[in-house]
Amino acid sequence: MRIRASAAVVGGALALSTLAVPAAQASGSEGDTRITKVVVDGDDLVPVGTSAKTFEVSVTATDDSGIKGADAFGLHGPGGGHASTGRPTCTQLDATTSTCTASVTIDPKADHLTDANAGTWYVDARVDANDGGYDDKENAHSFSLQRATRITTADATPESVKKSGTVTVTGTITRVNWETLRYEGYRSPDVSFGFRREGGSTYVPLSTVRADSQGHLRATTTASLDGSFRFAFPGASTSARSSGAGDSVDVRGTTAGAPTAVAHGAPHPLDVTFSGTRLNDGKNIVVGTQTPKKAAVSFTLRHGADVDIHAPDFVVGVELYRGGSLDEAYALLDDAKPSCVDSPASPATLATCTATVTADPAELRNEMAGVWKTGIYAIAFNGQDRNHPQDASQIGLAKRDSAKDFALQRFTRLTADAAPEPVKKGRTITVTGQITRASWDDGKYHGFTSGTPAKLQYRKKSASSYTTLKFTGQVLDGGHVTATTPATYDGYYRLTYPHSWITPDVASAGDYVDVR
Known part of the structure; x- marks a missing residue:
């Protein structure tokens, strides 16, 4: 990187000049040599904090005679920023195609990087073929040079909360200032506020929030399930993505769904399938302000002849939830245990299961209105304690996500x-x-x-x-x-x-x- 502040002051602002800028070369090509692909640092995103960052630039090219080599790649971007890679090393992919790779280091201290240098940068590349052909491209590819960001561990309060109570989550997002080499509060664009159900592996976005001028983040939500909350920034052209660690909350008055109870282990597939789910006689669930709304659920359960659905350690459940799947649910409306009646056929491998789910307005918040899903699961604990199974590999699990979608509506x-x-x-x-x-x-x-x-x-x-x-x-x-x-x-x-x-x-x- 070659950026220096000049001693001249123009119009009250410090003017920037560049040193050792390569002479401009005209783009052009000869023969059938073609640059077909350029990748910078794997994903075209180069975040830089307060220390040096080394990354690779890879250029793939093709020619009927094969690729001979490539010149050092030039990089240029906003704020008068220029850099150059070392000499590339070319690896042959086949008789006509090679990928040439070189690295470059950008050091915010030694290179006098300024915040004005963040944004969209371009790669200039020249590749030569064995037969004398070449392809020389200015702006062959673009990538983002980004100021690194950080998000603190979320702070969720209260950490033990009654179901349907309000949880407040706070945090701070900061962004590096390349001129002071410090991280400062960042008034960022939208930051994702997410939840991960206990036992789940993925954070599900609940909403987006914006930081204030000091980078402070704040979000509120309704407590529904045990789990963790965090903030994550998806990134922008000038600012790198980042995420903070989550903070867990214990929600009192909830019963963890059975799929979550075994999510930490490795249960084997259970020979059980579900079909024909019907909820509330095919209607949406409408709830007023006083009276809980009860809705009937029915479905068909088909199982293998060796599966005893009436065993004391066999559990069937219905969950009304929000999220990508039962495992990644971020809100639970109700968890019911159906009763199942065998078909008259012998041996009975088909059963009709029914349950009643309840939506209690005392446990609802306006933000909960909208689309919900019905999930069904079955677990065979095979002689183990349901609440504290010792060997997850002995547990059989079958589940169906989104067996029936419905709308939870305000009367x-x-x-x-x-x-x-x-x-x-x-x-x-x-x-x-x-x-x-x-x-x-x-x-x-x-x-x-x-x-x-x-x-x-x-x-x-x-x-x-x-x-x-x-x-x-x-x-x-x-x-x-x-x-x-x-x-x-x-x-x-x-x-x-x-x-x-x-x-x-x-x-x-x-x-x-x-x-x-």
Whole structure:
């Protein structure tokens, strides 16, 4: 790297000049020599902290006569940054193709690296063929020279929390300043806030947060399962990716699902499969503010003749969860143990299993509304203690992720008031209403604004069904809805609102109008 600060001050800012910059060469080629691939440091990302960083540049080229060699690769980027690799070593892949690799070291101390040098850099490469052909490319490839970042170990509080309680997680992200050679608070773009279920291997993103000017991170979530929380930065063109260590939280009042209980070992596959899952009679689960909602679950379990599903150490379970799979669930709505009834065939290798799951509004938060999954598992502990199995290899495990997806929705109310009553034929009828939705956070109903319009519907006094007259337009602040229509015949007017992942279909009661 060759960047130096000059003694000249231009317009109040310190001007940068470069020393020992290679003379520019024109791109061009001769013959059928072609550069086909360039890779920098394996993934085209070069993070640099406060110490020297050595990385490789690999250029693959082809020619009918084979590749003879390559010149040192030139690198250049923002802030007047220039660097050059050593002489490449070429490795023949086949008779016509070789990969030429060379390394380069960038030292933020010796090279006087500045923050302005971070960003997109380019590789200039020339490769020569055995028959005299060559390919010389400026900007043959781009890569990112990044300022290294660090994220502290997350601090989750409280570390023992009741199910559905609030967990607050804090941390700090810093980024290297190449000019001071220190890490400083970084007001970063989106940082991922993730959760890893106890026994799982992967952090599942819950949300994104942004740091303040000092790099402080803060996120809140609802406690559902035992596990760990952490922050991770995905990186940007000028800033390297990083992740902090996780902090675990013990959630009281939860029962760990059976798949998690054996996740640390290596259970063998169990000859059990699941099919025909049905939840809540095919409907979504809608929950208000007071009464727990119970929903029936049924499925078919098929098993090998040597599997005793009625043994005392055989467990079948149903979990309503969020996450990529049962193992990586980050939220649990309920965990039920079904009862299974054998088919009349002999030997019985087919059973119908039923269970009841419960969604209790006292354990829900508004953020939990949306898409959920139904998972099913079966475990044969084969004589071992269910809670403390000693030999995981003796355990049989079968499971099915996403056996049935459904929406957990907040119960919604809609009113309608048609006026005037009575009204002269041809005059305008105004129908007003309000749409309110259950809040699981405070146990009350609140109106909400929505860009999705409601519908105004009408049923003639002598008719049995409603017809749609018009859309009402946007649902205004507080959930207020207004629509007008000419009066025609005696009849009923009502409002309806369509479903979403968090809101069910809802229709008001009809309001009768006498048209004179």
